[in-house]
Amino acid sequence: MTESTYIEAIHAALEEELERFPTMVILGEDIQEGGVFRVTDGFLDRFGPQRVLDTPLAESSIAGVAIGMAQNGAVPVAEIQFADFSFPAFNQLVSEAARWRYRSNGASGCPIVVRMPYGAGIQGALYHSQSPEAFYAHVPGLKVVAPATPHDAKGLLKAAIRDPDPVIYFEHKRAYRLIRGDVPDEDYVVPIGKAALRREGGDLTVIAWSMMLHESLEAASELAAEGIETTVLDLRTLAPLDRDAILDAARATGKVLIVHEDNISGGLGGEIAALIAEHAFDYLDAPIRRLATPDIPAMPFSKPLEDYWLPSKERSAAAMRELAAY
Amino acid sequence: MTESTYIEAIHAALEEELERFPTMVILGEDIQEGGVFRVTDGFLDRFGPQRVLDTPLAESSIAGVAIGMAQNGAVPVAEIQFADFSFPAFNQLVSEAARWRYRSNGASGCPIVVRMPYGAGIQGALYHSQSPEAFYAHVPGLKVVAPATPHDAKGLLKAAIRDPDPVIYFEHKRAYRLIRGDVPDEDYVVPIGKAALRREGGDLTVIAWSMMLHESLEAASELAAEGIETTVLDLRTLAPLDRDAILDAARATGKVLIVHEDNISGGLGGEIAALIAEHAFDYLDAPIRRLATPDIPAMPFSKPLEDYWLPSKERSAAAMRELAAY
Amino acid sequence: MTRIHQPESGIRATDLHRRMYRDMLLAREINDRMLILNRQGRAAFAVTGTGHEAAQVGSAHALKRGVDWVLPYYRDTGVMVVLGMSAEQIMLSLFAKADDPNSGGRQMPNHWSFPEQRVVTRSSVIGANLPHAAGIAYASKLRGLDEVAVVYFGEGATAQGDFHEALNFSAIHQLPVLFFCENNGYAISETSEKQMSVRHVAERARGYDIPASTVDGNDVLAVHQEMRWSVEEARRGHGPKLIEAKTYRLVPHTSSDDDRRYRPRAEVEEWARNDPIDRFRTRLIEAGTLADEEGEQWAAEVREEVDQAVDRAWAAADPAAESALRHVFREADGSP
């Protein structure tokens, strides 16, 4: 085990997989010089410009070219500089990558990975802060992951690269240098599709992922001091959802809070709540609560507006207390 | 009142609004010759090629050009030939139209209408059958409507055209010639944001829209013969949701079934279920049920596969019976 | 940059020419039959390439089968015939049968996928597969393979953003890709003046410094010659090319379309007089490559072949209903 930051874990996963797969190609904007977040620092010298490919400023072709590469023996890992800029590539991801296997009746797959730095909290304003996971998690044929820890960041990225199907990999940009943790020294993967129980407690259940997991865990510690015991489930994979883990965690306490950064209406929290309301109904002791950002078009730039907008540890804790008291 | 088909109602709304607004422009592919569904038949001769505009085969610019027109005194009503082809325009709709007012701090709006023929049941296969409403309904700043009747088709289209904000208008292609109904002879609008109670009954509540409303109403009649009384709510507007109507309908019976054509995971049904599970929890007598298409990438072409895939009146009825008996 | 190729004056009596003629006949027969089967109510939908056979067969015969990658579009019955998809397989697709090699009945007819001939699956979303061709070619280059990728599309597709992005990427990396445009003058009802401000699709390639040519798409040999040269160039590492084959569809856009609403009959009739199959037959007979009676005999053979294909495909099994749930992701049994 070695302690590393979230971004180091991603860097290491890419590096080790570039070593493992001689035809792996990473492609995106500015990645040769290391990328705007320095995730791909040093790769150009090590693996050369053919495998560390600077693309034109054109996201639809970043995704589309990756799809083509995957048909012909390359292992493409595309980067969308900010998840906010994945929308010009939406058609490629939804109509093409996601349906490749289905429409060919299983004759061929589309093993691409699309990395998307995402999330708020760095004053990125409307177009450098979004959490568009709900769009992609709604698309059958796409797998969607959103790791919270360096361990999972590395293990899920490796799993994504080795997966035979398209995977959208959401890496939280606020986590890059903020979140540290132990990472195994040997090769490992974290299986796609499995949530992780981060804390167990009988009073209520919080379901979260990525940065909101950390806020929720901090809130849970705070509440523990007040005698409220919380189960915290880290989804990790957002599609396909780990239904069993979700339902077990809901049944364990009968009270559920779901926390996410995306806006509330139509966010992934709705799907999770609906699963619970259908399949764990008899266990529920309280309304299913969601804490998310309000229905406004992404985070404003102004710091007071940003603070107002983003769910914080404090707001998590308040919602949890209220639910525990129900 | 005059009886007309769903498509006639849409045609009439466009025609009357083209008369009313001298700078209204309808734009899209093949609309000069009447459009692939004949919705815009006859308009070229009547209003000329500048106002009835055949665009290049390029959906991003259809939306983008409409956005520009709306800034400069035109009243654009764009057509995406099939809702399935709206994904190349996704960025324009989500990043641009939806945020125009918000990001200008209210200084300017983006009054466009984007009509999208959608829905399954005509053997349109993977790319001529989709119901992508959940994507758009998730976007703050967009209004989304999906009328079920000729009356609403006309009234909601007029409301959309006169609305100061961007509206996505989903018209069901299976409804075009199948659904008939009375339409007022005088000018009227159906307000965006208001659901309609189509049937009242104390045993259970069904929430649906567009073609699934008709399937549900037929199922409800069938069940009535068996002594099961159903409340049926027609959402009509999918964003912003009519929360009061949803919660009232849920509270009225304590048992809710939501039916839609879109695939289940991340579909709009999840949001509706979540609203109910949070805000009408104490009234619930049964798990909230959803009947939707399975999580596969859109409808297959083969008739047996299509039949297997699409929620039918029979499957609605079965789900309703089961819920009533809970 | 734009040049109209004239075919060589003397056609040599080669097997290739006979083969091409036969392929064109078969493609035409399949095309026509698909539309008839739709009119008879036996096929829910048909989209055909009647009139495009010279462009398709001439170009596809310039490819190395099993080596080059092919991304045809929904009109390209002729390309698929050259690549060895049988009439029966195409009819299995038309009837959406379980054994349809393209999609097992999941996609509309003519949405090709034929892995054994390196034909990759495509959607109905026009323009979206052009970047795929660029990506395939990039991988060929990366891996040092001698392959070329060809993507087929109509002139309408050239209005899409993805067209621009694919050409741009291919030109920057000098990839072995051919952009083959079957310009039939219409995108459903819209004439090409509504799609572009230049006369020829070939002119669109200028903004990328991609060499481009316009050929008579109803002249199978002219197409073939231009394509051969371009494929060789691409294979030699000289980068992408665009070929525009000017042609015409002699039929409605699809079985759902009524082209009488937007095309003058006189125009259709004039192009019918320029039918690529008639033109080629005349030349083959004049050159002595084909005997008069052979032409008739082949036509009869092809009809018979398609008759049988239709019968067998019609009798084949539908996909099992629950199979609709399969292949969303790779299954444990280990498909690719």
Place this chain on the structure above:
Amino acid sequence: MTRIHQPESGIRATDLHRRMYRDMLLAREINDRMLILNRQGRAAFAVTGTGHEAAQVGSAHALKRGVDWVLPYYRDTGVMVVLGMSAEQIMLSLFAKADDPNSGGRQMPNHWSFPEQRVVTRSSVIGANLPHAAGIAYASKLRGLDEVAVVYFGEGATAQGDFHEALNFSAIHQLPVLFFCENNGYAISETSEKQMSVRHVAERARGYDIPASTVDGNDVLAVHQEMRWSVEEARRGHGPKLIEAKTYRLVPHTSSDDDRRYRPRAEVEEWARNDPIDRFRTRLIEAGTLADEEGEQWAAEVREEVDQAVDRAWAAADPAAESALRHVFREADGSP
């Protein structure tokens, strides 16, 4: 199609030239100050146009204020100065204050919106506003108005599908749009060879038959002359034009960027010797349009103006937290 304009040899001492010089000075001062304020920790983010002032000021002065539509991009401090956005207003935006006219502190700095000067709001999504310009121009034409729309962007933006679709649409309808590209050779770290296979952005216009020119973007008069002619042409109904102004940013991409990683210092220094403001001052002084001491005095005035702007903006109110919920849709109080 591509031509490099030489400025006229003798510059006439006009008010316009003095005005332009003054605007360039102010734009530069604002640009530099924004970056400093960021380095001081007072501004969370800055993106500036240092080095682009000639291209921006020269082109914007060719527009009819309040009549023509302007869609500038994030580097276009100079365009906004010409259009009359004050240093204080720009600083309100930098500090994300409630009275920021662009977005009330919602958007990053330099995401312009200035309805009174027909500057429409834009996103950060590069390329996406090019079709907006086409739509605006279509409406002008439809309504018979004498307006021109100008959209500004970098050479990186020309790789986007929306660039193609916007040029295509504008050319087909011969719309009064100007596509003004500030080609500074870099899209963040990527040189223009990674964006395109042609040397000049102007060459990209060939595929649409859009007349295009390449001008020395550090020569304010050359830019101005080319722009004036193009705007007049567009206003006369002669359709769209593309102008490529070759320039250089003398600063990092944004406050978050470290350009030393990808740009040789020698290159930056060479361009610094070609600073558009120095060049113009020399010429104005040589021509007697500007007195030596005036130059210094103006510089001092501009510094003072920006000092005060910063102080006032800094002291201004933040937006109220709950105001984050406003203006998702039109409010009952009747905004536009």
